[in-house]
Amino acid sequence: MNRLTGKAAVVTGGARGIGEGIVRRFVAEGAQCVIADIDVVAGEKLVAELGDSVLFIRTEVTSESDIVSAINACITNFGSLDVMINNAGVVGVTGSIESTDLADWERTIAILQTGVFLGTKHAFPIMRKQRSGSIINISSTAGVQGGLGAHAYTTAKHGVIGLTKSVAVEAAPHRVRVNALCPGATLSSLTAGVVTGDPDNLEGAYERLSSKYVGGRAPKPEDMANAALFMASDESEFMNGAVLVVDAGKETLSDRAQKFYPIEA
Numbered sequence: 001m002n003r004l005t006g007k008a009a010v011v012t013g014g015a016r017g018i019g020e021g022i023v024r025r026f027v028a029e030g031a032q033c034v035i036a037d038i039d040v041v042a043g044e045k046l047v048a049e050l051g052d053s054v055l056f057i058r059t060e061v062t063s064e065s066d067i068v069s070a071i072n073a074c075i076t077n078f079g080s081l082d083v084m085i086n087n088a089g090v091v092g093v094t095g096s097i098e099s100t101d102l103a104d105w106e107r108t109i110a111i112l113q114t115g116v117f118l119g120t121k122h123a124f125p126i127m128r129k130q131r132s133g134s135i136i137n138i139s140s141t142a143g144v145q146g147g148l149g150a151h152a153y154t155t156a157k158h159g160v161i162g163l164t165k166s167v168a169v170e171a172a173p174h175r176v177r178v179n180a181l182c183p184g185a186t187l188s189s190l191t192a193g194v195v196t197g198d199p200d201n202l203e204g205a206y207e208r209l210s211s212k213y214v215g216g217r218a219p220k221p222e223d224m225a226n227a228a229l230f231m232a233s234d235e236s237e238f239m240n241g242a243v244l245v246v247d248a249g250k251e252t253l254s255d256r257a258q259k260f261y262p263i264e265a
């Protein structure tokens with residue numbers, strides 16, 4: 001408890017899924033959060049539940065002025081911007097490369113990659129002045145490996161890691177940290193839509209996702225929030241430009257290992 005006392009955060013895509021999990025955990029640890037999301041209904045519902053420690057600002061992450069407003073609201077209401085979580089995301093355009101429509105490609109990249117750029121661009125100068133801050137960019141295991149997402153999604157998530165490493169170099173002398181968190185398949189409406197075709201079928205999705213994990217349990221948003229909590233807190237002071245994969249080893253536990261020893265669930 002209280003690992004984030006006195007800190008204020010903006011969480012894009014904070015109304016649902018992994019972002020919501022992060023908001024809940026951060027508030028439980030003493031932080032104040034701006035929920036920066038396009039989903040007004042889900043955002044207001046979370047505010048009604050969590051109270052004065054959170055504020056909802058309707059934010060489209062591809063809009064530079066919306067991002068600036070969310071960050072300004074954090075400073076005006078909570079006094080600082082200590083943590084910026086660039087999390088909002090969609091699956092985006094899917095299908096073969098030759099069938100990928102340019103406008104759909106550009107919209108996917110705009111949300112997943114340009115949104116992270118805008119959040120980083122406007123959080124950094126504030127943190128530089130404070131001489132402290134943690135920017136956490138939500139990438140994906142699809143940001144470190146091909147074949148785990150569609151082409152545009154995979155491209156954007158790799159780009160998020162490139163941006164993270166690049167800005168970390170500029171930010172480090174100012175005591176600002178920029179790190180990437182790469183969740184493996186995690187229960188949310190996004191994954192429910194992918195694995196069951198119905199974003200509301202969380203139960204069915206959890207069963208399907210869990211069957212793919214060693215140990216038989218898929219991660220939930222709170223599991224990603226635990227990693228984000230470490231990255232946001234002063235405990236990760238020496239972590240900068242890092243890429244933290246949180247997927248129960250799915251990325252590194254190759255099926256080929258079974259040639260050498262059995263992998264038991």
Ligand SMILES: NC(=O)c1ccc[n+]([C@@H]2O[C@H](COP(=O)([O-])OP(=O)(O)OC[C@H]3O[C@@H](n4cnc5c(N)ncnc54)[C@H](O)[C@@H]3O)[C@@H](O)[C@H]2O)c1
Nearest residue numbers: 013016017018038039060061088089140185186188189190
């Ligand atoms: N769930 C997973 O398995 C998984 C794995 C790896 C990475 N991720 C990433 O984690 C992030 C969160 O995904 P999730 O699974 O929680 O999805 P989700 O659909 O449950 O939540 C996404 C949130 O982002 C918001 N959002 C979408 N487009 C937006 C926009 N243009 N502007 C502002 N807000 C917007 C939505 O309203 C929603 O609240 C995404 O970046 C996603 O790519 C998820």
